[in-house]
Amino acid sequence: MEGSVPRAVAWGTVSSSFPGSPGSSGSPSDAAPLSLCAREPHVPADRLVAEMVPPPRFDAVRFGTYIPDPNQPSQTEAVRVLEGFAAGLGTAGDSGRRRLFGFGRPAKKTPSGPRGVYLDGGYGVGKTHLLASLWHATPAEPALKAFGTFVELTNLVGALGFQQTVQTLSGHRLLCIDEFELDDPGDTVLVSTLLGKLVEAGVALAATSNTLPGRLGEGRFAAADFLREIQGLSAHFRALRIDGEDYRHRGLPEAPPPYSEDVVAKTAHATEGASLDAFPDLLEHLAKVHPSRYGALTDGIRTVCLTGVRPVPDQSTALRLVVLADRLYDREVPVLASGLPFDQLFSEEMLKGGYRKKYFRAISRLTALARDAGRLAEDR
Template sequence: MSDVRSRYDARVAAGDIEHDTIQADLADRLDRLADQLADKRLATKSSSLGWLFARKAPPTPKGLYIWGGVGRGKTMLVDLFFGAVPVRRKRRTHFADFMGDVHERVHEMRKRLKAGEVKGDDPIRPVANIIAEETRLLCLDEFHVDDIADAMVLGRLFTALFERGLVLVATSNTEPSELYRNGLNRQLFLPFLELLQQNVEVYHLDAPTDYRVLEREEANVWFAPADDQARKALDHAWCNLTGTRRGTPTEIRAKGRVLHVPEAAAGAARFSFRDLCEKPLSSGDYLRIARRFHTVFLDDIPVLPPEKRNEARRFVLLIDTLYDEATRLLASAEAPPPELHPEGQIAPEFQRTSSRLIEMGTSAYLERAHERRHSKNTSSVVDHIPDASLERGAYSG
């Protein structure tokens, strides 16, 4: 018997979260899925009891596609589920990171096919087979499709994954029928939507409250507008945090790529918006930054009109990665988070980014970030951001 609900109730009892009836119902549903996965594993594993169940092995259970507004608790509940479910071959990752990994593997497989190292002409199915061998339960956070490269791969990839018995649990701000809406050649994407609906139960987490916005004890980490006063405040914070007025330019090298860091010191890095979001960086680049540095300073975030879609998309990926890796962010911007990208193709997705930025400015988030970074034994973690260095107010909603 799994214990997602008991873990949820324990957090409520400890005062970490407020009880929510819809969240509690989802916790019960996740418990049922965890139990189904446990039964499936018992029926198929090679053990002294395995033969007793082999003749009536249960079918692969349907996964879950959990969608709803930002800050409703989707990620929290799936985290509880992932920790409780008795599956050894399981993977929990952000959708963008997963797709980045898939594209990289497909690229390598194409090279092997071309060199004659592997037979066949389809690079996607062998990649899917490898993933299926590694993973029986795949939990994807922030499932969204706005890239044609992702859209064209998903159907063939998940056809093979589901055939191999993979179970998908995904969170999203978008109901399945709205994925890749108005995307290029969307008709080619529609078979994937049918496949998804056949293999997951769609659960609408319609909780009424954005719980991130309720966290009102804020640290001063967001400075708007991005004027001289904001730059002085960030300069002052940087000096207090690192012990130096200017960091040292450095480079992060990985897989043949070189990522330039304008300033780095004492586990912190400083970039401009142009450095990180106006250049063709990927989620993998952002992940390397988040894992290398415990704190990121970001100067001069502009308001992003609809025609700045690529920059807005990269900013979304950046914030998602920093958030997932518990990296602290200090930034200056032309406007508060909700006003950075009010219109455009990815404006609905940007609502999640805005909510996360608000949460990343709370003392509670900074404390969690501190705890998580220390739990990973990250070196050079500064214990706190001195309040005296951040005299200008953060965004407060």
């Protein structure tokens, strides 16, 4: 697809070492299910950078596929502004490529107008759709524009180091950050500092974040908070308000009832590319794998089957599960489970705490993936 980069870039060396992965001996019909717990992926740094593209769920989105609500003129206005923003990021020779690969220092780019846009709005109004559309519409080759969540960006800094991340991303024309997190002061300062360096290098920025569930209805809280947290960078951002119905006002979606362990196990054995793990074992295994590798952990997995789902025991475990849920959702991997429904994963205390936005998102995404998995279990 035009403007997209396959997420299989440099994956062969990672997935080929997994037991039961494509390329291993045995056919799908006589092989046992795969196991996430058996995987310990080692991801090269260049793969982390190459994967900074819109996830498969947003491969095909464009401004033309975004259908604005006629009752919400801010949605039409956002499309108009973003189309103009993308057009203003036209190619400028090979300076970005030279910087990317370390061949000299390109001439300083001259910013014209705001070098950043912030999409301000609640859940379910299409901010990620518009952010991915901006990435696709920006007239630069894929290697010179990056797209990732706030968590993926902090993971990249953790894997490469701050200076190497600055050097690598400084050659880009555009950096899109989805779900900018405002609940961790340390990470916010880290990313704010990183963005300052990138703005100095002439990189255009675009970001989204979500209003915390407990703060809905407080007007422009998200935009004001975002601009305050990035401090000196606020002048570089134009905030675009995107109004619309917020499904969070209707409460958490009801998760489908879990299946029996027997059905989950039979489905795993009968489904090509399925993994089968006990939920408690998977939670323990996630602690041994850096979150930046959770995408690689799911390479080649077409369905995730889990037995014995139960409430997560602590916040560190819960935050790791959130990252895995995001990677599964990005890759549209169905999740079939026994035990408790996903809307009972997190305690009331967690859902009222500082990370509640992440937990609400994880419940919604795992619930959607559980519905996707339902058809696989219908005949079991």
